[in-house]
Amino acid sequence: MATDLLRFATAGSVDDGKSTLIGRLLFDSKTIFEDQLESVEKVSKARGSDYTDLALLTDGLRSEREQGITIDVAYRYFATPKRKFIIADTPGHTQYTRNMVTGASTADVALILIDARKGVLEQSRRHAFLASLLGVPHIVVCVNKMDLVDYSEQVFEDIRAEFTEFAARLRVNDLSFVPISALAGDNVVNRSENMDWFDGAPLLSKLERIHVASDRNLVDVRFPVQYVVRPHQHEHRDYRGYAGTIASGVMKPGDPVVALPSGLETTIASIDTADGPVDEAFPPMAVTIRLADEIDISRGDMLARPNNTPAAVQDVDAMICWMDESAAFVPGKKYAIKHTTNWARAVVKGINYRVDVNTLHRDEEATQIGLNEIGRVQLRVTKPLFVDSYQQNPQTGSFILVDESTNKTVAAGMIGTLPHSA
Numbered sequence: 001m002a003t004d005l006l007r008f009a010t011a012g013s014v015d016d017g018k019s020t021l022i023g024r025l026l027f028d029s030k031t032i033f034e035d036q037l038e039s040v041e042k043v044s045k046a047r048g049s050d051y052t053d054l055a056l057l058t059d060g061l062r063s064e065r066e067q068g069i070t071i072d073v074a075y076r077y078f079a080t081p082k083r084k085f086i087i088a089d090t091p092g093h094t095q096y097t098r099n100m101v102t103g104a105s106t107a108d109v110a111l112i113l114i115d116a117r118k119g120v121l122e123q124s125r126r127h128a129f130l131a132s133l134l135g136v137p138h139i140v141v142c143v144n145k146m147d148l149v150d151y152s153e154q155v156f157e158d159i160r161a162e163f164t165e166f167a168a169r170l171r172v173n174d175l176s177f178v179p180i181s182a183l184a185g186d187n188v189v190n191r192s193e194n195m196d197w198f199d200g201a202p203l204l205s206k207l208e209r210i211h212v213a214s215d216r217n218l219v220d221v222r223f224p225v226q227y228v229v230r231p232h233q234h235e236h237r238d239y240r241g242y243a244g245t246i247a248s249g250v251m252k253p254g255d256p257v258v259a260l261p262s263g264l265e266t267t268i269a270s271i272d273t274a275d276g277p278v279d280e281a282f283p284p285m286a287v288t289i290r291l292a293d294e295i296d297i298s299r300g301d302m303l304a305r306p307n308n309t310p311a312a313v314q315d316v317d318a319m320i321c322w323m324d325e326s327a328a329f330v331p332g333k334k335y336a337i338k339h340t341t342n343w344a345r346a347v348v349k350g351i352n353y354r355v356d357v358n359t360l361h362r363d364e365e366a367t368q369i370g371l372n373e374i375g376r377v378q379l380r381v382t383k384p385l386f387v388d389s390y391q392q393n394p395q396t397g398s399f400i401l402v403d404e405s406t407n408k409t410v411a412a413g414m415i416g417t418l419p420h421s422a
């Protein structure tokens with residue numbers, strides 16, 4: 001299973017040192033290609049820099065990707081003998097909410113960078129809030145640039161205390177702190193000799209050890225149908241199957257299933273994958289499921305267990321992160337809503353409150369939600385959606401809103417219970 005793979009997202013304000021940190025991780029874990037390294041060293045020297053400027057490495061990769069324009073989150077891959085890693089590198093400019101939602105929604109760990117000289121800023125709180133809202137199971141706070149505060153234990157402890165107090169009001173399962181210098185390499189891969197007072201592990205060792213397997217939902221069977229494989233599309237003329245990615249739960253041939261919304265029940269006849277049939281399938285496997293009876297199922301429908309079904313809701317109560325700079329979220333507006341593989345239309349019925357992520361205060365008088373803001377809202381959807389709470393099941397508990405006139409994703413939504421206290 002994928003326990004040897006860890007996905008993490010980086011978050012920090014501009015210039016906190018994300019690029020340098022990622023460069024340092026790649027550099028000290030020796031996953032950088034020789035030719036890339038030579039050119040980075042050359043440019044650093046030419047600029048008269050003492051240290052090899054590792055940000056050049058990350059930023060070089062970033063500008064390559066920016067030619068593609070549409071994606072803002074770069075996924076980078078590296079491996080150590082203990083584990084494989086995927087980093088979602090999210091640049092810290094104005095669209096950081098969008099980037100963080102995209103990058104962190106599938107992350108096992110959020111790395112939040114704090115500049116030791118600046119301490120806990122509003123953006124650090126915002127990142128922590130978003131990470132908890134997105135249900136990221138582990139948060140590691142990297143207090144960076146420790147070299148610029150004389151590797152002071154007091155500075156680190158003050159930041160740790162302030163951040164811990166804030167995080168206690170959020171739903172964060174696992175929070176830890178590492179004092180680092182990404183530039184000088186302290187406590188990133190190698191233990192720092194400048195911070196004897198710190199008895200924790202360096203960042204990479206910590207990332208190698210974080211346990212992620214239990215974070216997956218293997219209990220509630222949810223299979224959103226991506227498309228129907230019809231007989232004429234398959235070499236076997238009587239083949240009919242339902243293709244998709246398992247959102248949660250374990251599926252086996254012989255298991256009873258119910259199709260939603262029809263409510264018709266049957267059993268699983270077989271589960272096919274690109275590598276042939278399997279006896280067992282679990283998330284996030286892409287499979288084609290064949291059923292014992294021919295029942296009418298279309299794209300956007302869902303298979304579940306007859307005794308464990310998601311709720312059918314047309315009135316959706318959710319937290320949203322607003323991502324559109326050109327218009328705010330206001331009652332009365334209509335959007336397209338995409339939930340799992342299902343599309344519908346939704347109208348905004350109301351705003352319960354907007355959250356001030358700095359103080360966690362709820363503004364119940366709010367009449368709109370603007371760019372990068374977060375609020376609790378009510379939507380009415382044109383047909384029932386089959387949902388779980390986001391906390392129970394991020395796949396079936398989340399949705400996006402799309403502005404149909406521009407085709408832009410304008411919000412990410414999380415259904416149900418709240419991650420914070422007021």
Ligand SMILES: Nc1nc2c(ncn2[C@@H]2O[C@H](COP(=O)(O)OP(=O)(O)OP(=O)(O)O)[C@@H](O)[C@H]2O)c(=O)[nH]1
Nearest residue numbers: 014015016017018019020055091092145181182183
């Ligand atoms: N002294 C010191 N400087 C650092 C450290 N980490 C990063 N820097 C410097 O801080 C500046 C910003 O670092 P970057 O890695 O580009 O920051 P970033 O967060 O990736 O910024 P964006 O890419 O703009 O989002 C650069 O000049 C780095 O050399 C550190 O640990 N110590």
